[in-house]
Amino acid sequence: MNILYGVQGTGNGHITRARVLAEALSRRSDIQVDYLFSGREPQQYFDMQIFDEYQTKQGMTFVTHKGRVDRWQTARQLKLRQLIDDVQQLPMGDYDLVINDFEPISAWAAQLRHVPSISISHQACFLSPVPNIGKGMLDNLLLRYFAPTTYNLGVHWYHFGQSILPPFVTDVSQPVAPSGRILVYLPFEELNEIGALLRQFPEQGFDVFHPHLTSDTQQDNIHWYVPCKNAFKHCLQASDGVIGNAGFELSSECLHLGKKLLLKPLHGQFEQLSNVVTLEKMGRCQTMQRLDASAVRRWLTFDSVEPVRFPAKADLLVEWILDENWQDSRELCDALWQQVSFPPDVKQKLAGI
Template identity: 45%
Template sequence: MKILYGVQGTGNGHISRARAMAKALAEIPSVDVQFLFSGRPESEYFDMAVFGDYMVRRGFTFYSYAGKIDRVKTVLNNNIWHVTQEVKALDACQYDLVISDFEPITAYAAKRQGVPSLSISHQSAFKYDVPKQGQNMLDKVIMRYFAPTQHSIGLHWYHFNQSVLPPIIDLAPIASVSSNGAILVYLPFERLEEILGVLQPMNIPFICFHPDCQQVTRAKNVSIRPLSKAAFQDALMACEGVIANGGFELPSEALSLGKKLLLKPLAGQFEQLSNVATLDMLGLANTMETLNVDVIKQWLSCSECQRVSYPDVAKALAQWLAKRDMSSLPLLHQELWSQVVFPEHVNELLSDFWPNHQRKHAMFNMRLPVISNKKAKQH
């Protein structure tokens, strides 16, 4: 079985998820996978050995500045004609299946050439009736047409009685998890100088990974490090908590390791707004709208978050793909969610609001709170 696997390269979360899938698919001799990445320059990819002889295309990307989406720069720096040429030039007919993790070149090449296609992504979860916040008509159009496929598998932290699967996580041995008291900070869309200005007044150690950093350095109590998969994983395994934007993969990894979370969504990005609101509602993370010393200090005083136990979704998905039986997806859904174990306080919250479906969605019409005192006490 030959698979063309397209990955959106604008976010490291997509790549991290693809790493887990690459390892799982490599364990199946009957499957041969070719990876393609788009959305960032080839020179900006790192730690890519697991993907073998991967391909890179320009594709589409987005731009941000100071924690906000820069819509003007995003429009001006994306070339639809160039992307169309990349789609036409890609030969998808040699593959039995095209998988897209929100990657448009492979998705449209498969559609154009009549090759079976499947999306496996967090974005696909928003096609279902899951909590959404800040979504406008443009967001709906992007979700529907950015990387369209014949079939889709969405990934989310909770199923919300929809056909979505638990997160794909590059699982690490739980025995190696510890807590050294440091806080891991990953805010790639914020300006580094602004991050340092907020963290330095506090008398605790921070480890900050940022794309603007070229070599390891220190600024008072903040260790500043360049992006590195191995170094980042080591810091994540050993930290006490994580401060991050509102992506999907890093919070999933942190929850699976029992690390407490403080999340600041990227302004203007409905997916991040929805992610942060969902985790806040489930009692699994605290939130802030802006970088704020007082909010961070309040969060630091909270006790450690309890761990969410997720199964090895990548392995299960790889085995399911090898069987080529789309009709068995409901069984896979049931099997995986039956293995998820939430902390007790999450089960209590779910039992409180789940019976009233309308009330659950009404919660997401409210303004995103700076931080929830109720959740802080539960943590």
């Protein structure tokens, strides 16, 4: 089977999910996969070895400013003519299937060439009745038409009675000595504002990763890191907790490792606001609507939580893809949820949703 896998490159969550599926796909000799990424500059991708000779396109991304989606600037920077040309010029003749994670070029190219396509993404779960907040008419249009596919397979922390997959969390469970430090990943916030917040807690060490950094530096109680998969993984495993935006993949890893979470959702993005709603229902996060020292001070006193164990390997998903019965995912979803282990308190809370 020849597959084109299109991945949204804005943020690192889509790429993290793609790495897990790429590893499972690479173990099959009867599958050939090409990868296409869009949504960020080519030089900003890192640790991409698993994808071999991937290609990049400009695509479309959302512009943020001071922790909020800037829809006006998003519209201004959209190069619609380039996007249309990329869709029309993308070769599709040899592909049997397109797998898509909210990537518009491969999705629209598949639609126009009548190549079957499957969305395997967190965004796809919001096409089903799951907890959400702040989803307006524009959000509904984006969900349906930004990267449309023939079939949709959503990914979430709970199935809510729908055909939804659990997340795959891999490569994060090796034992690491606890550091007592806090991991901070707030890529949509300003560096000076992050520093001003964290310097109010001189007795607490922080490891901060941010895409605007160009080198690793140490300043008082803060260690600043450029994005790096291995360094991030080590700091995450050793940390006492995580302060972040409300992205899906990092929150999944924190649930899996039993890390306490303090989340500042990206304003203007209903997906992150909805993620907070679900995590609060599960009793697995605290939130702040701005970079709030009092919220950080209170959260630092909290204990760690029991982990939610998610599947580590995507081999069952690959088998389902090869079976080509893509309109029926119930058996696959049931099998994967049997691999999920919820602590008793989370089970009780989910039963009430």
